[in-house]
Amino acid sequence: MSKLKSLFIRRADEKNSFKSDLLVLLIYTAGIIFVTCFHELWFDETQAWQIAKCASFKELFTYIPHYEGHPPMWHLLLSVFAKNGAPVDFTLKAINTVFCVIAMALLIFRSPFPRIVRYLLPFTFFFFYQYGVLSRPYSISMIAFFLMAIAYKERNAHPWRYILAMTLLSLSTAFGLMIAGGLCIVWTFEIIAELIRNKKLKFFWKDMRFWSLCFILVIAVAVMLMIIPADNCYYIGADDGLSVFDRVIFLPFYEYLAAMPFESWSGILLGNYDINSIPAIGIVEIICGLAMWVGLSAFAVKNKKFFTFFLPYLIVTVVWAFKYVSIHHLGLGALLHIFLFWIMAEQEGGIAVPEFMKKLNSNVTSPAIRKFVMVAGAVICLAPVAYSVIASVLDMTHEVGLTCVADIIKENHLEDTNIMAMWEVVYEGDDDDDDDDEKIDRYLFATLEIPSAHRPIKESRTYLSGASAMIQPYFDKNIIMNFNADCPEDMYMHYQYKEDSEKIYSLWREKGLPDFIVGYCPIDDVYDEKTLEGVRYLPVKMIDYCTVGKVCVNHSCIYFYMRDDLFDEYPQFEWINDQTGNVFERKPQKAE
Structure with a gap:
């Protein structure tokens, strides 16, 4: 002893x-x-x-x-x-x-x-x-x-x-x-x-x-x-x-x-x-x-x-x-x-x-x-x-943050475009135990294109956008159109919920449709069918990032989307494969 x-x-x-x-x-x-x-x-x-x-x-x-x-x-x-x-x-x-x-x-x-x-x-x-x-x-x-x-x-x-x-x-x-x-x-x-x-x-x-x-x-x-x-x-x-x-x-x-x-x-x-x-x-x-x-x-x-x-x-x-x-x-x-x-x-x-x-x-x-x-x-x-x-x-x-998204925006000079970033959404049935893998797979595959079918939305928490808070520090102004739309000078995430989401949506709509989207966003909950008619967003980058524990990493994956009518304006972007193995083809231009 x-x-x-x-x-x-x-x-x-x-x-x-x-x-x-x-x-x-x-x-x-x-x-x-x-x-x-x-x-x-x-x-x-x-x-x-x-x-x-x-x-x-x-x-x-x-x-x-x-x-x-x-x-x-x-x-x-x-x-x-x-x-x-x-x-x-x-x-x-x-x-x-x-x-x-x-x-x-x-x-x-x-x-x-x-x-x-x-x-x-x-x-x-x-x-x-x-x-x-x-x-x-x-x-x-x-x-x-x-x-x-x-x-x-x-x-x-x-x-x-x-x-x-x-x-x-x-x-x-x-x-x-x-x-x-x-x-x-x-x-x-x-x-x-x-x-x-x-x-x-x-x-x-x-x-x-x-x-x-x-x-x-x-x-x-x-x-x-x-x-x-x-x-x-x-x-x-x-x-x-x-x-x-x-x-x-x-x-x-x-x-x-x-x-x-x-x-x-x-x-x-x-x-x-x-x-x-x-x-x-x-x-x-x-x-x-x-x-x-x-x-x-x-x-x-x-x-x-x-x-x-x-x-x-x-x-x-x-x-x-x-x-x-x-x-x-x-x-x-x-x-x-x-x-x-x-x-x-x-x-x-x-x-x-x-x-x-x-x-x-x-x-x-x-x-x-x-x-x-x-x-x-x-x-x-x-x-x-x-x-x-x-x-x-x-x-x-490993990628531990979303610095790569900020790099994509800077390298392609997208700061002045309409960029929307994912926010927290609570879907109907999120609290239910659902082990139906087929349902989950269909849902995941559908979200590779925006807008897409998804479960009814129970609650939308527009202030909760961690992706925006990780991108904004690398810019001198708020470049995310839906990030704190009612207080755009606040380039940090407000931990607020129980909000009037429709009031916030109206501020987003005033800025028009997004040109680029970071992560999956249920934009059909924001814009009406007429506005979204013929509009779709396709993934052009896959971002794999993670958090680090003691012995492993916890992976997350989001996509960087672009509106499909902008491919001629930004030829450096290419549509990526979805998880079903299909390659999206460029849509033929309509005759004037």
Whole structure:
């Protein structure tokens, strides 16, 4: 057990490891820069940039947070550059890289872990790929967590250092606010217990910790008021029809809750597959996740940090499991794990190992079992590094955004044509389980030509156009005729639904028929039969793009369409084959 304890205590000879520490940091920096050179900006990245560029400062505080669900700090930071004409691709990546390097410098130079831990952590999936290559506010969250860990030991003597670090976490993301809130609740009870023991509770107002907690409470309340979803805000789960009772009794939510700790490091299902799509792996992940819940809780109890770990972790994981989670959120769980072991390692005597683990270790005498446990442990620990490498390679070798569509428009000088982009449409029967492959195939084949037969439309959400938000950053004006038609200066996606779609359609119709269409659009719902008589749009480009998970890519395919009477004007475009193998022929010109 002495070996396990030494794993979390910086040895004296490692205090003079500046050169090797610096080398690791330089390798991390070079790796991030190299991969980001190939990385195409995804929707979350371009959306944040466009908000920073187009929204007013008043809107960044009073309007945007109600729809984005995040505090305004990231948008405010980007606005300094976006509003002054900085190029989106280079600037966004440079800002994120700087923050990531600062965070990893804190981890490498200041954490109490031995070299092998400090040198491997920066190259794990979340800290390298998800938060390093992809530019999001989570890079700031990493800095906040590590500053919190540094300040924790002397939080009672220097409360403002700890509070300001937690404030930074609260201002970075909504989930960061939840975690900081849990930590503040625990610390408040610790302070109250201390004052009661010392019979000083009635003098609480003289304690600087009280005023620092009041400060972050004011910030937290302000942020919560900012991010309360608007009535017409669209977010995952907003219209899923599940009541609170439905969620409480829905078994898969508990499966996700159980697997969360393992998914934060070595799990592969969330973000790649559904947890029930591969039952064997799902069962293994649930078992490993439950074991991690027990192990983390046991270490926290033994080191008198149970509530410091359990309350904030329970708050955020319950929200993830029962309401909404995406793969990039899970890195916050990994950061909370690091925070826990960091503050335990810096306490007097280092990390105390739970008694049952000591007994388990002494009772296992078989060399074969010990070797198996060591190998399995090594595989689990190294898996996040492998995921980071795999994800980076997949990102570099696949189209991860719609930059290619922007290139098509620029190369063919289409900026001043009428371009329509796909928006979210809810069809009748979308909520029904339909396993009729023949029906699905017929529907897919039909959509290769526009207009085409499709199911009746239940709801049209004209503001929800992620494709437009990924194309617009590469142009100085709004080039998408149907993108925010009532507010064309807003070149970001409004997360609004429950709208008057017919009113929006009328604005589209005023601009005439589209010349080009990005993705499938049910234009027969917009224009009448007379207007569309003899009009058809045929695919001239197929765009295959994807999102990258830990071990795989999730492919999507859309088509770039052109109105068939424009082929003579744009001879560089050729009709492509549909999925039935038929080649479209050019229509003969009618005699005058």
